[in-house]
Amino acid sequence: xxxxxxxxxxxxxxxxxxxxxxxxxxxxxxxxxxxVLFALLVLYGPLILLAVFSFNxxxxxxxxxxxxxxxxxxxxLGNPDLRNSILNSTIVALIVAPLxxxxxxxxxxxxxxxxxxxxxxxxxxxxxxxxxxxxxxGIAALLFYAQIQRTFHVLQLxxxxxxxxxxxxxxxxxxxxxxxxxxxxxxxxxEAAIDLGxxxxxxxxxxxxxxxxxxxxASAIFAFTWSFNNFEISYFTGGFQLLFPVWAxxxxxxxxxxxxINAISTIIxxxxxxxxxxxxxxxxxxxxxxxxxxGALSAEAEPTVTALTGAE
Amino acid sequence: xxxxxxxxxxKHTRARRRFGPFAVVTAAALIASACGGGSSSAPPGGSAxxxxxxxxxxxxxxxxxxxxxxxxxxxxxxxxxxxxxEPFGNGDEAVAKMQAGFQADVVNSCVDENTLTMxxxxxxxxxxxxxxxxxxxxxxxxxxxxxxxxxxxxxxxPVDAGTAGIMYNADVITTPPNSWMDxxxxxxxxxxxxxxxxTTAIDIGALxxxxxDPLSMTPDQLDTVKNFLIAHKGQxxxxxxxxxxxxxxFKSNEVVISSGYPGNAKILQRDGMNVKFAVAKxxxxxxxxxxxxxxxxxxxxxxxxxxxxxxxWHQELFEAKTWNYEVxxxxxxxxxxxxxxxxASLNAPNSFANAIPASPPENRAAWTQVWQEVKxx
Numbered sequence: 001x002x003x004x005x006x007x008x009x010x011x012x013x014x015x016x017x018x019x020x021x022x023x024x025x026x027x028x029x030x031x032x033x034x035x036v037l038f039a040l041l042v043l044y045g046p047l048i049l050l051a052v053f054s055f056n057x058x059x060x061x062x063x064x065x066x067x068x069x070x071x072x073x074x075x076x077l078g079n080p081d082l083r084n085s086i087l088n089s090t091i092v093a094l095i096v097a098p099l100x101x102x103x104x105x106x107x108x109x110x111x112x113x114x115x116x117x118x119x120x121x122x123x124x125x126x127x128x129x130x131x132x133x134x135x136x137x138g139i140a141a142l143l144f145y146a147q148i149q150r151t152f153h154v155l156q157l158x159x160x161x162x163x164x165x166x167x168x169x170x171x172x173x174x175x176x177x178x179x180x181x182x183x184x185x186x187x188x189x190x191e192a193a194i195d196l197g198x199x200x201x202x203x204x205x206x207x208x209x210x211x212x213x214x215x216x217x218a219s220a221i222f223a224f225t226w227s228f229n230n231f232e233i234s235y236f237t238g239g240f241q242l243l244f245p246v247w248a249x250x251x252x253x254x255x256x257x258x259x260x261i262n263a264i265s266t267i268i269x270x271x272x273x274x275x276x277x278x279x280x281x282x283x284x285x286x287x288x289x290x291x292x293x294x295g296a297l298s299a300e301a302e303p304t305v306t307a308l309t310g311a312e
Numbered sequence: 313x314x315x316x317x318x319x320x321x322x323k324h325t326r327a328r329r330r331f332g333p334f335a336v337v338t339a340a341a342l343i344a345s346a347c348g349g350g351s352s353s354a355p356p357g358g359s360a361x362x363x364x365x366x367x368x369x370x371x372x373x374x375x376x377x378x379x380x381x382x383x384x385x386x387x388x389x390x391x392x393x394x395x396x397x398e399p400f401g402n403g404d405e406a407v408a409k410m411q412a413g414f415q416a417d418v419v420n421s422c423v424d425e426n427t428l429t430m431x432x433x434x435x436x437x438x439x440x441x442x443x444x445x446x447x448x449x450x451x452x453x454x455x456x457x458x459x460x461x462x463x464x465x466x467x468x469x470p471v472d473a474g475t476a477g478i479m480y481n482a483d484v485i486t487t488p489p490n491s492w493m494d495x496x497x498x499x500x501x502x503x504x505x506x507x508x509x510x511t512t513a514i515d516i517g518a519l520x521x522x523x524x525d526p527l528s529m530t531p532d533q534l535d536t537v538k539n540f541l542i543a544h545k546g547q548x549x550x551x552x553x554x555x556x557x558x559x560x561x562f563k564s565n566e567v568v569i570s571s572g573y574p575g576n577a578k579i580l581q582r583d584g585m586n587v588k589f590a591v592a593k594x595x596x597x598x599x600x601x602x603x604x605x606x607x608x609x610x611x612x613x614x615x616x617x618x619x620x621x622x623x624x625w626h627q628e629l630f631e632a633k634t635w636n637y638e639v640x641x642x643x644x645x646x647x648x649x650x651x652x653x654x655x656a657s658l659n660a661p662n663s664f665a666n667a668i669p670a671s672p673p674e675n676r677a678a679w680t681q682v683w684q685e686v687k688x689x
Contacts, residue, residue, distance in 0.1 A: 059583065253555070
């Protein structure tokens with residue numbers, strides 16, 4: 001009897017919902033699913049096409065399909081300039097990302113925790129690289145380094161100049177993300193910890209760090225990818241040390257090279273996806289980190305200018 | 313707004329004490345990371361045996377200039393030269409970068425882009441042709457191109473060349489086109505294309521309008537060409553920008569006729585397409601590229617070695633076979649097969665008959681403006 005009543009209940013509820021509303025709900029669900037599918041197609045369609053055409057025998061990126069081949073992967077991996085450029089880009093990104101995390105986080109603390117006369121100006125200066133075109137920054141940096149070279153004979157364009165310029169342009173991103181997280185942090189938790197006898201270091205280690213770690217992790221991912229993918233600064237300040245985006249730009253000129261670029265881009269995309277999934281998995285094992293990183297990533301969409309100028 | 317000034321100042325002071333040293337260390341690290349590093353050597357001048365030439369040689373070039381299979385023999389011949397390379401995407405960008413202070417030893421340039429500008433701006437240094445044994449083997453017509461020699465001094469060694477003509481899908485167009493006007497034939501409306509390059513596109517518009525010397529057009533003639541191109545804008549499926557664009561458009565049959573280069577047609581032929589290259593009777597635009605030594609170069613011995621290597625007939629043969637380019641060294645005619653001579657038009661630089669030596673027009677800014685207006689119309 002009870003089972004029968006339970007079975008009937010959904011039907012009864014269903015009957016109480018007006019047909020018009022049910023249609024609207026069904027339509028609404030369809031529209032939402034369609035929108036999500038469309039968004040996924042726009043976001044990932046080009047990447048999928050890139051991967052598919054990297055196995056196409058033809059050197060022309062167009063249908064019809066000409067047959068399966070892995071030739072372009074062999075050519076990509078056998079190209080010494082390409083290997084060298086990927087190595088250089090990886091080295092630069094591995095140096096830039098941690099440096100930016102340290103500088104950006106400290107700057108976020110300075111801008112959100114302390115009151116000083118030039119705070120607004122400082123926030124503006126830190127935020128400027130986020131709105132200035134990188135092309136302008138790249139050319140300006142080249143002019144600057146060339147002038148130093150002419151005047152003091154001490155500077156050669158190299159990976160070092162790329163690192164220095166990229167750090168200047170990338171750490172504000174970390175500052176913006178971490179600032180957004182710090183602004184949402186209840187200061188009363190720190191005060192409570194101090195009242196309970198915690199030292200400044202203990203407050204930082206056990207109260208603040210757990211709160212901002214997801215933001216730092218997210219900003220480290222951003223900083224790494226910004227650095228690895230950066231073309232303008234790499235092009236103008238790298239001298240003769242080739243970086244991957246510069247190699248790709250120079251090589252795209254010839255049609256037969258396009259499948260090779262597709263192949264190496266597929267490999268890089270796959271490695272990046274694997275690394276992100278791995279990081280995700282590790283953070284999940286450590287408990288809820290992945291969700292927090294998502295929160296931190298979405299925090300970047302919040303008005304970063306507010307964070308940088310320190311308004312509360 | 314938090315106005316608790318007292319604690320805030322104390323925190324600020326503490327922070328300054330903590331961050332102060334860090335800021336100094338960070339700034340020092342940044343400066344240190346920017347300074348130092350890099351190496352260059354400047355061996356004594358004078359020609360020498362390959363093994364005696366050493367040091368770092370900086371090459372700034374289109375990426376073709378150091379394609380791995382191409383440049384391999386240079387690194388084998390000069391094992392003590394450390395060749396470093398930096399690519400550029402077009403001549404204007406390369407000049408802007410050098411004007412901003414970028415320093416190389418050997419720089420690639422094209423006559424139709426910036427060679428003359430580079431000479432006039434002092435970016436190229438005069439060359440000592442006594443150190444270039446193949447100078448006398450260069451086709452005379454190539455030696456006279458703008459920027460190669462200025463005021464009796466040689467600045468750039470021409471190495472390769474090619475002509476713009478008409479590409480067409482021979483399966484669709486059975487009567488081979490022979491005029492730039494064929495690009496504007498209404499039967500190909502929406503299936504034609506021209507290159508998105510102000511010099512090439514306006515040249516084509518001018519030649520199609522019966523203007524025989526496009527590079528010396530008056531403002532009125534330029535206006536006529538602009539109106540003509542705007543009136544025929546619907547004729548074109550697109551204005552293509554790269555080899556990849558035009559080859560894809562032909563393969564997908566979106567385009568059946570276009571301005572293009574023999575190399576584009578070759579790529580499509582390798583892919584099984586029946587695409588052919590034809591010469592327009594009104595004239596074809598000639599491009600010529602080569603290499604010179606940048607003012608301020610530090611390793612001139614190695615730079616001359618590289619210039620000589622590019623001009624050597626072995627490398628010229630590689631270019632003709634691989635990219636179907638015309639080349640500068642006449643010795644190629646003694647070493648290339650007859651089929652290759654015909655296929656890559658290796659005899660063409662003997663006279664450059666029917667070719668318009670493409671060099672930037674004097675009023676280049678006006679041409680660029682016109683082309684922007686055509687595209688925006």
